[in-house]
Amino acid sequence: MSFSTLTEDHYDALREIVNIAMGQASAGLAALFDTRVMLHVPDIALTEASSLATELAAVAPKEARQAAVRQAFFGGLNGEAIVLHARTGADLASSLLGYEGPCTEAAEREFYLDTSNMLTGAILGGLTKQLSIDIGYSPPTLLSLQTKAPALARECGQGWEYALRVSIVFRLESHQFECRVLIFLPENAGSALYDALERFLEEYA
Amino acid sequence: MPGAHLPAGERGLGAVRRARTVPRGVCVTRTGLSREQLEAIVNQTGQGIVLLDRQCRVVYWNRFMEMRSARRASEVIGRSLFELFPELPENWLRKKVESVFVLRNVAFTSWLERPYLIRLQHNRPITGGVDCMRQDTSFFAVSGADGEPEYVCVAISDATDTALYDARLREALAKVEELSERDALTGWYNRRRLEELLTAEANRAQRYGTPFSIILFDLDHFKDVNDTHGHLAGDEILKETTQRVRGHLRVCDMCARYGGEEFLIMLPQTSEKDAAGIAERIRTSVASEPIACDDVTVPITICLGVCDYARTGGGPQHMIECVDKALYAAKRGGRNRTVLYSALEPSSGPEPVGCA
Numbered sequence: 001m002s003f004s005t006l007t008e009d010h011y012d013a014l015r016e017i018v019n020i021a022m023g024q025a026s027a028g029l030a031a032l033f034d035t036r037v038m039l040h041v042p043d044i045a046l047t048e049a050s051s052l053a054t055e056l057a058a059v060a061p062k063e064a065r066q067a068a069v070r071q072a073f074f075g076g077l078n079g080e081a082i083v084l085h086a087r088t089g090a091d092l093a094s095s096l097l098g099y100e101g102p103c104t105e106a107a108e109r110e111f112y113l114d115t116s117n118m119l120t121g122a123i124l125g126g127l128t129k130q131l132s133i134d135i136g137y138s139p140p141t142l143l144s145l146q147t148k149a150p151a152l153a154r155e156c157g158q159g160w161e162y163a164l165r166v167s168i169v170f171r172l173e174s175h176q177f178e179c180r181v182l183i184f185l186p187e188n189a190g191s192a193l194y195d196a197l198e199r200f201l202e203e204y205a
Numbered sequence: 206m207p208g209a210h211l212p213a214g215e216r217g218l219g220a221v222r223r224a225r226t227v228p229r230g231v232c233v234t235r236t237g238l239s240r241e242q243l244e245a246i247v248n249q250t251g252q253g254i255v256l257l258d259r260q261c262r263v264v265y266w267n268r269f270m271e272m273r274s275a276r277r278a279s280e281v282i283g284r285s286l287f288e289l290f291p292e293l294p295e296n297w298l299r300k301k302v303e304s305v306f307v308l309r310n311v312a313f314t315s316w317l318e319r320p321y322l323i324r325l326q327h328n329r330p331i332t333g334g335v336d337c338m339r340q341d342t343s344f345f346a347v348s349g350a351d352g353e354p355e356y357v358c359v360a361i362s363d364a365t366d367t368a369l370y371d372a373r374l375r376e377a378l379a380k381v382e383e384l385s386e387r388d389a390l391t392g393w394y395n396r397r398r399l400e401e402l403l404t405a406e407a408n409r410a411q412r413y414g415t416p417f418s419i420i421l422f423d424l425d426h427f428k429d430v431n432d433t434h435g436h437l438a439g440d441e442i443l444k445e446t447t448q449r450v451r452g453h454l455r456v457c458d459m460c461a462r463y464g465g466e467e468f469l470i471m472l473p474q475t476s477e478k479d480a481a482g483i484a485e486r487i488r489t490s491v492a493s494e495p496i497a498c499d500d501v502t503v504p505i506t507i508c509l510g511v512c513d514y515a516r517t518g519g520g521p522q523h524m525i526e527c528v529d530k531a532l533y534a535a536k537r538g539g540r541n542r543t544v545l546y547s548a549l550e551p552s553s554g555p556e557p558v559g560c561a
Contacts (some may be wrong), residue, residue, distance in 0.1 A: 029310050030283055031307055032304055032308065041274060065437075098294070098297035098300035098301070099296075100296060106317075106319070110315075113315070118310065121311065137310075139313040139343070148244065
């Protein structure tokens with residue numbers, strides 16, 4: 001397992017980097033939405049495909065069914081982000097993105113895709129900038145409009161064993177909107193991450 | 206590649222606000238390619254490339270856009286995109302462009318949610334069968350000399366072919382479902398197949414004089430269940446209930462979904478008396494234990510009507526009418542009960558076979 005080379009120092013550095021990235025992300029988003037943006041303390045952990053169902057169930061928002069969006073990133077670091085949205089507050093929050101008129105299903109889907117893309121890009125952008133890494137993004141796609149943790153885990157738990165997972169909750173208080181961003185770095189990203197963190201530690205330690 | 210910026214010191218391609226003084230063919234980029242070569246690539250690529258300033262005025266318009274919009278670059282440069290295409294959702298698009306300037310990320314649209322960004326002719330006027338180009342787009346910032354975002358580039362990909370394939374696939378799947386025998390949710394025969402099977406069994410019963418009975422049942426208060434637990438849970442409850450019912454039947458018995466929450470069981474070689482016994486077994490089995498679905502358990506009861514071919518005669522339609530009367534009587538009688546058609550008297554109420 002290639003993440004085994006990461007030491008406590010590496011994890012600490014990663015936590016700090018993620019915190020800074022989140023701060024930058026929330027500042028940018030607050031400027032864009034002109035409203036208070038809350039990004040909660042991130043959780044960084046090694047995760048196993050076999051325990052994905054339990055983990056997802058533990059972090060599911062109060063709503064039983066969620067919309068799930070996925071998006072891949074590649075280049076200096078490769079991985080995939082999954083963003084879980086409670087299916088409430090989309091109507092209210094979509095006015096922030098300039099949608100007008102009644103909320104059709106297509107508009108709701110696009111709203112989840114757009115916000116997921118923004119959040120993932122903001123967080124990963126801040127992260128990779130600090131690590132001096134260049135990455136690109138695939139377009140986001142909707143995994144499901146109504147999914148529960150077990151079904152989602154079944155769909156997402158194939159073909160891998162371990163991954164590093166960064167979990168961030170994002171909330172717009174004024175618009176009753178909440179979602180969770182899960183960034184997964186698969187095993188083959190382990191050495192790229194190690195190298196980047198080593199460089200970071202050398203520069204700032 | 207989306208997200209990559211041109212290095213500091215390079216103007217965006219095609220910026221035409223000032224006349225350029227660099228001679229032709231001179232290498233001006235770090236790649237060693239000349240400006241003309243890069244511009245040729247941008248013009249040959251199978252994508253629409255549009256550069257917008259922060260106010261959504263057109264700064265660059267590549268050849269793809271010229272050919273598909275029937276507007277030359279010289280006509281559109283410097284003009285607002287909303288003036289050129291008044292049907293564009295202005296609020297949404299301004300927000301989108303602004304978000305890329307502020308967040309410096311890549312933003313996307315997909316034809317699945319938004320069929321097109323700018324209404325352009327598609328390339329299949331004879332065979333397409335669709336009104337205009339379907340598009341996937343991406344938006345990304347292009348930096349100026351100071352390294353700050355100066356323009357947003359909108360890259361437009363023609364997704365019409367994909368959209369057409371997708372539509373054909375959906376049509377084909379719908380036809381397959383129509384022609385299939387089975388109800389997708391429960392796996393029981395669908396209405397179409399039911400009618401064929403019922404006709405065949407009724408004919409067999411008539412030809413050989415063998416007994417043949419049917420049971421029609423539905424779930425009590427199912428609309429309330431849907432309202433309380435949601436339609437998805439309701440579907441799962443239907444599925445679980447039918448599975449439990451199936452467990453009490455023989456291999457030769459045929460089960461069909463007759464309506465939303467109505468189901469019909471065909472019992473060949475079975476008299477009304479025996480069918481009544483089976484109906485009661487089913488009824489008590491469903492009523493005895495709540496149906497589990499996801500993390501809720503829901504108590505369910507069913508109403509059943511029973512009739513046999515010997516008593517009703519006539520064709521399959523008539524059989525269904527009779528069993529429907531029996532079911533109706535069960536409902537009127539208080540639900541969670543079985544009623545035999547033979548027991549229905551015009552003057553007095555039906556004698557239920559059994560009830561809770």
